[in-house]
Amino acid sequence: MTIRRTALPLTALPVTALALALTAVAGCGPEGSAHPAASPAVGAPADAAGAFDPEVAVAHADPAPYAASLKLTTTAGEGDERVLMDMSGRVNVNTPTLGSHVEGTTTVGGFLTLNSTESLTVDGTTYMRDKAKGTPWKKAPSTGDDGADSNHYGGYAKVLLAAGPSARKGMESEGGVPVFHLAAHLSVEQVRRADPSNAERMASNGVDGLDYQLWIDRLGRPVRGEQSMTVNGKLTVVKGVYSDFGPPETFVPPITAG
Numbered sequence: 001m002t003i004r005r006t007a008l009p010l011t012a013l014p015v016t017a018l019a020l021a022l023t024a025v026a027g028c029g030p031e032g033s034a035h036p037a038a039s040p041a042v043g044a045p046a047d048a049a050g051a052f053d054p055e056v057a058v059a060h061a062d063p064a065p066y067a068a069s070l071k072l073t074t075t076a077g078e079g080d081e082r083v084l085m086d087m088s089g090r091v092n093v094n095t096p097t098l099g100s101h102v103e104g105t106t107t108v109g110g111f112l113t114l115n116s117t118e119s120l121t122v123d124g125t126t127y128m129r130d131k132a133k134g135t136p137w138k139k140a141p142s143t144g145d146d147g148a149d150s151n152h153y154g155g156y157a158k159v160l161l162a163a164g165p166s167a168r169k170g171m172e173s174e175g176g177v178p179v180f181h182l183a184a185h186l187s188v189e190q191v192r193r194a195d196p197s198n199a200e201r202m203a204s205n206g207v208d209g210l211d212y213q214l215w216i217d218r219l220g221r222p223v224r225g226e227q228s229m230t231v232n233g234k235l236t237v238v239k240g241v242y243s244d245f246g247p248p249e250t251f252v253p254p255i256t257a258g
Contacts, residue, residue, distance in 0.1 A: 061220025
C-alpha cells in the first residue's frame with residue numbers, strides 16, 4: 001500500500017508498531033499466482049525441496065509492482081485494557097505512489113468497539129471515515145510517509161540478515177510456499193536503517209528495541225511478518241499476512257472527501 005501510518009499517538013493507541021503494514025507493505029504469493037513469474041535474474045534459485053539462500057533472495061528481490069490482500073492484527077495490553085485492531089483490504093506494492101483500500105475495527109477488553117474505520121489511500125493521500133457511524137470522508141493529516149520509500153520490508157530483511165547467523169531460523173512453509181524465517185531483537189539504531197520514521201517514534205516514546213520476524217519467499221518478498229515491542233508498559237504485537245496477488249489496482253478518491 002500502501003497503508004500509511006495514521007496520526008494517532010502511541011499513548012492513545014500503539015499504532016507506531018504498525019511498521020509491518022501501516023508503513024511497510026509488501027507481500028508475496030506462490031509460484032503460478034497472478035504475479036508474473038520470476039526471471040532467472042530475479043530472486044534466488046531454489047533446490048528440489050524449495051530451499052534457497054535468503055541473502056540472494058533479498059539482494060535480487062523482485063521489483064515488479066503488484067497488488068495483494070492484507071490482513072493486519074495489532075494487540076496491546078491485557079484483560080479489560082486489551083486493545084485489538086483488525087485491518088484487512090487491498091494494497092499496492094512497489095508502485096511509485098501509495099494506494100490502498102482497507103477496513104478495520106478497534107475494540108477494547110474484547111467487547112467494546114471504539115470505531116469501525118474505512119481508509120482509502122490514493123497517490124499517497126489518505127482519506128478516512130467511520131463506516132459504522134456513516135461519518136463523511138476526511139483527508140487524514142500527512143505523516144511524511146507518502147512515497148514509495150514507505151515500503152520498508154526490504155530494509156528490515158537486510159538488517160535481519162546483518163544481525164548474524166542466529167537471525168537465520170531456516171526454511172519453513174507458509175500456505176504451501178517455501179519461505180525463509182528471519183528473526184532478531186533490533187535496537188532503535190538497527191530499526192533506523194530500515195525504517196527511520198518508526199525508529200523516531202520508538203525513541204520519542206522511550207522504546208529502545210523490538211523483536212522482529214519476517215518470512216520471505218525466494219523472490220525476496222515477505223509472506224508474513226510479526227513485530228513486538230513494549231510501549232508504556234504494554235506489550236504491542238503486530239502481525240501481517242499477504243495473499244491473493246495480482247496486477248496493481250487503481251484507487252479513486254472518494255467524491256465527498258473534505
